[in-house]
Amino acid sequence: MTLNLEDDILNRVWTQRWLTGLAVLAAVLLTASGCTPGDRAASWTGMAIVGERLYAADLQQARAMEPASGATIWTFPADPEEVDRGLFYATPAVTEGGLVLVASEVTTGGFLGQRESIVWGLDAETGAAQWSFDGARGMYVEGGALGNGVFVIGNGDGNVYALDAESGTLQWTFETGHRVWATPLVVGDVVYVGAMDRNLYALEVHTGRVVWEFSAGGAFGGTPILMDGTLYIGGFDNTFYAIDSETGSEQWRFEGQDWFWGGPAAHNDTVFAVDVEGRVYALDAANGEVRWRRSLVTDQNEPVPVRAGPVFDEESGQLFVSTETGTLYALDPADGSTNWRRTADGRGLSEPVVSESLVYQTLILGTHRIRALQIGDGADAWAFPPAGLEE
């Protein structure tokens, strides 16, 4: 066999292409697979209505709005292009002293791009920053809870942080064995917080000292509710628990079929819970017996994924469930039948909020990030960004 010069040239070219090709292929595959650590929606946004204001984290900014019209009162940062403040996810909280507490995740640029999580104390009237706390290393997912002048919030670095609500000074930290993504519940002098280490902790709100801890077979991602001395919460072990709030002892458990992520809701002596496959349960608060159950399904009879817990509204007597497919359901709490449902573009991964005649849904990866619907029939009231201003 003889070789000519063309073979040699081809060989050289081919060799060079292999080298550059390998690097390009790696970059392309990593990017195409969504593996790049860029600004994908990493969590869901939250909102709260306090007094006459709606406070929302909407990724780019924290904002105060008129609940009835959706008109923006202020934003933080004022300029949406001012991205060095980071992405806002966690549900805002409002202190008695007139501060709005929000959290953001900042990604710094450069070769060793780092992520930094910050809690901001903003003036409720103007949105101006009064203080900030950047002591956590992980991500703030859901919001914090206020009680006795302390703001308690969990973080992806596995710690629970307690800050002085008015100054942002760190009061204490409590280290769990895994991430803490759930919003805590503060009742009196105790804060209850579920963690990914499969424990529900009861901590003293002033010191962080453990009052008791309850171990389950799976992680806790939602906020418990407290009713008549009993805490109710579901876990990633497909199990829903009733726990004595004084002692941490289990009162009853209900074995479901999939993860319970969002926190439950309650009405009279019934507890409502939704699993991640869209199964809605109404359980007897006293013993966990199923009063009714139904599955939320698409028109093609496919299960509807649900991350957020249900919300019960006393005024209208309806149970609201926001789904990953963007549909907001209004259910009859007596039997789970659908009163109405409305679908939007985007993913509804956080709990809806109800105030007076409107129900509010936050969405990610869709046309609108906040929409307000009439509580009676689901008719559109307003949406943000308004049609035509989609970003």
Place this chain on the structure above:
Amino acid sequence: MLDFLTYPLANFLLLLYRYLGHNTIAAITALTIIIRMLILPLTLGQQRSAQKMQELQPQIAKLREKYGDNQEKLAQEQMKLWREAGVNPMGGCLPLVIQFPIMIALYRAIIFVIPSTPVELFQFSRHIFIDEWLPSLTGLVPLQNVFLGMDLGQPPSIGQWWTYSVPLLVFVTSWLQQKLLTPSAAKDGQSQTEMMSQQMQIMMPLMFGFISLQFAIGLSIYFIISNLFGIAQFYFIRKDGEQESDEPVRRPRKRPKK
């Protein structure tokens, strides 16, 4: 993308975690070894090719002496020698290319089971199918995420300076493996192909080191274990080669007696 590979890998990681003492590093290590065993036919071919290249170095040196002034002729004779010996000088690239999709699927599997963001975890919650047979597995997610104070679901961070030892280890093990796979060139000169091979010896470790800086430490654990497996594999092959294949190398040296 690659969901057909990612979700089974993530479920398999859960299974390994369950039976390896709820230890994430052990589960990733076991999965890495299994993957390396599955692609063993490819990597064996790569390493045997590299070994043959090494064995051919004395003959290539002689060709250089003979055709030192005639680069074209030298290249032709060199290619002829490689072809006759069944060696592809760039044969090391194919296993690397095949490993990329596996690497990406494994990375996604790792961030599903040790998620740093809730959206990733929620996505995976709907693709845990192994609990159909072993219901106790569903509660294992997310897996234990801390190893030596490092968060396996996060990239190295300045706040925890010691986490940068992981990309460094990726670079060092990757370089060592690449060095073993790349035939050493003769001291008196290099052909274009050899120069490219030498460049790859530094480029690939740099690329993997850079990836390790940007992505979850759990993926870097895969790189390190995978590289150590490759290094061990090289030594086993060399040992076998020394025992079995002295004859074919010596035979051509007897020909000049004609």
